[in-house]
Amino acid sequence: xxxxxxxxxxxxxxxxxxxxxxxxxxxxxxxxxxxxxxxxxxxxxxxxxxxxxxxxxxxxxxxxxxxxxxxxxxxxxxxxxxxxxxxxxxxxxxxxxxxxxxxxxxxxxxxxxxxxxxxxxxxxxxxxxxxxxxxxxxxxxxxxxxxxxxxxxxxxxxxxxxxxxxxxxxxxxxxxxxxxxxxxxxxxxxxxxxxxxxxxxxxxxxxxxxxxxxxxxxxxxxxxxxxxxxxxxxxxxxxxxxxxxxxxxxxxxxxxxxxxxxxxxxxxxxxxxxxxxxxxxxxxxxxxxxxxxxxxxxxxxxxxxxxxxxxxxxxxxxxxxxxxxxxxxxxxxxxxxxxxxxxxxxxxxxxxxxxxxxxxxxxxxxxxxxxxxxxxxxxxxxxxxxxxxxxxxxxxxxxxxxxxxxxxxxxxxxxxxxxxxxxxxxxxxxxxxxxxxxxxxxxxxxxxxxxxxx
Numbered sequence: 001x002x003x004x005x006x007x008x009x010x011x012x013x014x015x016x017x018x019x020x021x022x023x024x025x026x027x028x029x030x031x032x033x034x035x036x037x038x039x040x041x042x043x044x045x046x047x048x049x050x051x052x053x054x055x056x057x058x059x060x061x062x063x064x065x066x067x068x069x070x071x072x073x074x075x076x077x078x079x080x081x082x083x084x085x086x087x088x089x090x091x092x093x094x095x096x097x098x099x100x101x102x103x104x105x106x107x108x109x110x111x112x113x114x115x116x117x118x119x120x121x122x123x124x125x126x127x128x129x130x131x132x133x134x135x136x137x138x139x140x141x142x143x144x145x146x147x148x149x150x151x152x153x154x155x156x157x158x159x160x161x162x163x164x165x166x167x168x169x170x171x172x173x174x175x176x177x178x179x180x181x182x183x184x185x186x187x188x189x190x191x192x193x194x195x196x197x198x199x200x201x202x203x204x205x206x207x208x209x210x211x212x213x214x215x216x217x218x219x220x221x222x223x224x225x226x227x228x229x230x231x232x233x234x235x236x237x238x239x240x241x242x243x244x245x246x247x248x249x250x251x252x253x254x255x256x257x258x259x260x261x262x263x264x265x266x267x268x269x270x271x272x273x274x275x276x277x278x279x280x281x282x283x284x285x286x287x288x289x290x291x292x293x294x295x296x297x298x299x300x301x302x303x304x305x306x307x308x309x310x311x312x313x314x315x316x317x318x319x320x321x322x323x324x325x326x327x328x329x330x331x332x333x334x335x336x337x338x339x340x341x342x343x344x345x346x347x348x349x350x351x352x353x354x355x356x357x358x359x360x361x362x363x364x365x366x367x368x369x370x371x372x373x374x375x376x377x378x379x380x381x382x383x384x385x386x387x388x389x390x391x392x393x394x395x396x397x398x399x400x401x402x403x404x405x406x407x408x409x410x411x412x413x414x415x416x417x418x419x420x421x422x423x424x425x426x427x428x429x430x431x432x433x434x435x436x437x438x439x440x441x442x443x444x445x446x447x448x449x450x451x452x453x454x
Contacts, residue, residue, distance in 0.1 A: 008045040010073035011230050013060050015239040016042060016052065021061045034058060046129055047220070047244050068376055069234065083119045090115070091124055095133050103128060150180040153308050154213040157186060158251055159203070159224065161194045162258045165269055167277055174261070174284075175202040175223075177216070178254045182307035183297055185257070185288050186210040190280045196226040197364065197395060200326055203229075207236070208322060211314025215239040217251065228328050235325040236317060260292070327361040327371070328392065334358055343367065344388035350379055364392035 019025075020033040038054040063071040087110075094106045101109075103124035110118045119127075150156045162174040175198050176188040187206020191198030203216075216233060218224035220242050233240040243251060265287050274280035293305040300307055317325075332340040338351040342360055349358065349372050360382070361371040367390055370382040 005045075006073045006075075007227065007230070010069060011234060011240070012045045013072040014064065014069055014234055015241075017057060017060050017064060018237060018239060020057065021064050023065075030061075034061075043242070043244055047242065048129070049244075070376060083123065084117060087115065087117055087119065088127055091119070091127065092131065092133070095128060099133070148180075153179055153181050153311050154211055154314060155215070156180040157206070157213040157216045158254045159199070159216060159218045160251060160254045160258070161199075161221065161223070162261060164190065164280075165266060165273070167192075167274060167280060172277060172280060173198065174258075175199045176254065176257075177203060177206050178257055179210070179213075179304075179308055180217075180253060182302075182304050182310070183253060183257070183300065184210075184293060184304035184308040186213075186308075188284070188288065190277055190284060192277060193396065194221070194223055195394065195396070196223045196228050199223045199226075199229065200232065203232070204322060204326055207317055209316075210308070211316055212236050213238060215241055217241045217243060219243050219251070228326075231329055232325040236321065264291070328364050330360050331357055332360055339385060340382065342370065343393060345384065346386040347382035348385050349382050353379065362392075364395035367391060 016037060020030050020037065025033075034054055034057050037057055038052060041049045041051055044050040060072060091106050091110065094109055095101055103121050106124055107118060107121050157177045157179055159175070159177040162176065164172040164174055166172070170192050172190050172192065173194040174188065174190050175194070177186050178184070179186050187202045187204075187210070189198055189202040189205065191201070216238055218229075218240070223229070225242065230240055232238075265284060269280075269283075274283060294303050296303055297307070302310075330342065332342065334340055334349055334353045334356055336354055338354055339346055339348050340358065340360065341347075342362075345367055347370055353372075353374060356374060358379070359373040359376075361373065362369065368384055368387055370384075372379050372382050
């Protein structure tokens with residue numbers, strides 16, 4: 001938990017100083033950027049607005065220049081809690097009794113009740129945030145936001161998910177990214193789950209075809225807060241922004257696009273359902289590229305595709321950069337036998353890394369090939385010792401297509417053969433007479449002869 005928290009803090013610090021730490025800019029430009037960052041308000045890793053001082057930003061830039069991204073990850077502090085547990089339990093009880101109480105109000109109640117060692121307001125805020133109790137007071141006025149629009153293509157992409165129709169008995173989900181300036185759909189994919197794999201597939205296709213944006217705005221769904229997405233954005237220099245819960249954001253454009261999808265694309269599937277996800281993706285791609293991208297937008301008065309290319313063709317990332325960005329990463333400590341374990345698999349690494357914390361990079365669909373890095377530097381590939389799982393547990397592929405039909409109907413062949421046998425055989429009347437005699441029996445014929453003599 002502490003390691004994940006430290007990585008989130010490091011990613012926030014990196015996204016904040018990325019432009020100011022660029023070695024290509026001058027000192028005057030860097031100073032202006034730092035002053036602008038210090039004067040503004042930012043959404044911290046906890047989703048709360050914070051202000052970062054200029055000296056702190058300068059210190060983070062120095063850390064990044066000397067130690068890279070790892071230097072921005074804070075080292076967890078190991079200190080004994082100063083506030084007695086029973087005091088914090090009382091504060092939590094007061095908060096849960098009336099969720100509208102602020103941390104300041106809870107502290108005031110504790111002081112009025114004559115409590116001892118009453119913690120500070122900020123201490124209570126952090127404690128409530130860890131427990132998920134940092135709700136806004138009931139009845140407070142909502143914040144008012146102006147209408148936002150990016151000033152150029154690829155300044156901001158917004159990502160979200162749409163719940164679609166049922167295909168082969170499973171719900172289909174659309175993972176999509178829209179360019180805020182042009183309203184062009186830059187990356188999209190229909191999948192059988194709303195997970196990080198389908199999200200990365202949609203984003204990777206958009207990056208390969210439309211270039212790298214400055215920032216990506218997403219919500220706090222499980223796929224959008226994954227460490228894999230954060231690493232991909234950090235590797236490509238993209239600032240990943242998570243929208244604050246229940247706050248007005250710039251996601252209105254993609255939500256409006258989803259209404260268009262429901263009213264103009266999904267409605268047509270009611271008359272012409274897609275057989276599988278492959279056909280659904282093919283039909284949706286045709287609608288996007290033929291209809292949506294070529295139709296004039298009511299606000300911009302230009303087609304989304306023309307507005308996207310307003311600034312010229314994009315600079316596309318190299319295949320090597322894309323591969324590096326979308327590798328999954330996990331950290332392990334090398335054992336005394338120079339091995340590491342990863343999801344039921346065991347690998348051997350360089351003996352010089354015994355006792356060290358290393359980073360393992362891999363394709364989630366291929367756990368037999370693992371790249372090893374130490375302090376950000378590659379140190380070779382791990383040698384598989386025991387492979388119990390070939391793919392990552394979260395790497396769930398789409399449902400396999402049913403096997404192709406042979407076209408042989410065995411029962412129909414038998415029925416046709418029998419019909420042919422019956423149709424080709426003539427009626428044997430003599431055989432029918434013999435069958436009639438057999439059914440009557442010898443006693444019946446003797447009785448008839450006796451009647452004739454009389």
